[in-house]
Amino acid sequence: RKQCTVPSLGTLKAQGQKITMLTCYDASFAALMDRCGVDILLIGDSLGMVCQGHNSTLPVTVAEVAYHTASVARGNQSCLVVADMPFGSYSTPESAMQNAVQLIQAGAQMVKLEGGAWLAPTIKFLTERSVPVCAHLGLTPQSVHQMGGYKVQGKTSAGADLLKEDAQAVQAAGASLLVLEAIPKELGKQVTDSLAIPTIGIGAGPDCSGQVLVMHDLLGVFPGKKARFVKNFMDGQTSIDEAVKAYVSAVQDGSFPAPEHCF
Numbered sequence: 001r002k003q004c005t006v007p008s009l010g011t012l013k014a015q016g017q018k019i020t021m022l023t024c025y026d027a028s029f030a031a032l033m034d035r036c037g038v039d040i041l042l043i044g045d046s047l048g049m050v051c052q053g054h055n056s057t058l059p060v061t062v063a064e065v066a067y068h069t070a071s072v073a074r075g076n077q078s079c080l081v082v083a084d085m086p087f088g089s090y091s092t093p094e095s096a097m098q099n100a101v102q103l104i105q106a107g108a109q110m111v112k113l114e115g116g117a118w119l120a121p122t123i124k125f126l127t128e129r130s131v132p133v134c135a136h137l138g139l140t141p142q143s144v145h146q147m148g149g150y151k152v153q154g155k156t157s158a159g160a161d162l163l164k165e166d167a168q169a170v171q172a173a174g175a176s177l178l179v180l181e182a183i184p185k186e187l188g189k190q191v192t193d194s195l196a197i198p199t200i201g202i203g204a205g206p207d208c209s210g211q212v213l214v215m216h217d218l219l220g221v222f223p224g225k226k227a228r229f230v231k232n233f234m235d236g237q238t239s240i241d242e243a244v245k246a247y248v249s250a251v252q253d254g255s256f257p258a259p260e261h262c263f
C-alpha cells in the first residue's frame with residue numbers, strides 16, 4: 001500500500017478524496033488499521049480516558065503519549081502517524097519543541113496541538129524546525145474547565161467568526177492539517193472551503209476534507225456517554241477488520257457522517 005505522507009494529504013484534498021483518520025494506541029490495532037486502508041493514525045490524548053480511565057485528557061503526560069506512539073509506530077507501515085501534544089506540553093515555543101522531539105523520536109510524523117491564533121508563534125517555531133503540525137479547533141477537550149464541559153462550539157456568529165480567524169491563523173503559521181471538533185456543519189464547510197490545508201472533522205459535518213473517530217467509539221467499547229457524532233461501526237459486522245473497513249468506505253463515499261451525527 002502507498003505510504004501516506006504530509007504532502008499527500010494536500011493532494012487528497014485537492015483531488016476531492018476524503019481522508020480517513022482513527023485514533024490508535026497499540027501495535028496490533030495499528031497493523032489492523034493499516035491493512036484496512038486508514039490514512040492517518042492518531043495517538044490521541046483521549047488515551048487518558050479510553051485506556052487509563054480518567055474523566056478528562058488533562059492527566060496525560062508526554063512520556064505516556066510517547067510510549068503509545070512507539071507501540072503504534074512498530075505495528076504500522078503505511079499510515080501517517082500523528083501524536084497529540086498533551087495538556088501543558090506546549091505552553092511556550094521552546095517547551096513545545098522539546099516535547100515534540102520526544103514524540104517524533106518515538107515514531108510520530110506530525111504532532112497535534114489544541115488552539116488558534118495564540119498558538120501561531122508556536123506552530124511557526126515547530127514547522128520552521130521541521131516538525132509538521134496539525135492544529136485542533138472547536139471543542140478542544142484540554143480546555144474543558146474554561147468551556148465548562150464538553151459543549152458544541154462556534155454556535156454564535158461571534159464564535160463562528162473567531163473560529164474562522166483562528167483557522168486562517170494556524171494555516172498561515174504553517175499547520176498542514178486541522179481537526180475541527182463539535183461545531184455546526186455549516187461552519188465546518190465554510191472553514192474547509194476557506195483553507196488550502198485539509199480539515200478533519202469529528203462532529204463537524206460531512207464537508208470536511210476527512211473524518212476522525214476514537215477507535216473505542218467506532219467499536220462500541222467505550223462505557224461512557226456517547227457523543228452525537230459517534231457511530232458504532234461494529235453494528236452489522238462480524239469482525240473488527242470489517243468494522244474498520246466499513247468506516248473507511250463510509251467516510252470515502254460520504255455516507256458518514258449522516259445528518260444525525262451533525263450539529
Ligand code: KIV
Binds near residue numbers: 044046
Ligand atoms: O485525543 C483524541 O482522540 C483527539 C481526536 C478525537 C481528534 O484529539
Ligand code: NA
Binds near residue numbers: 044045057084141
Ligand atoms: Na486529543
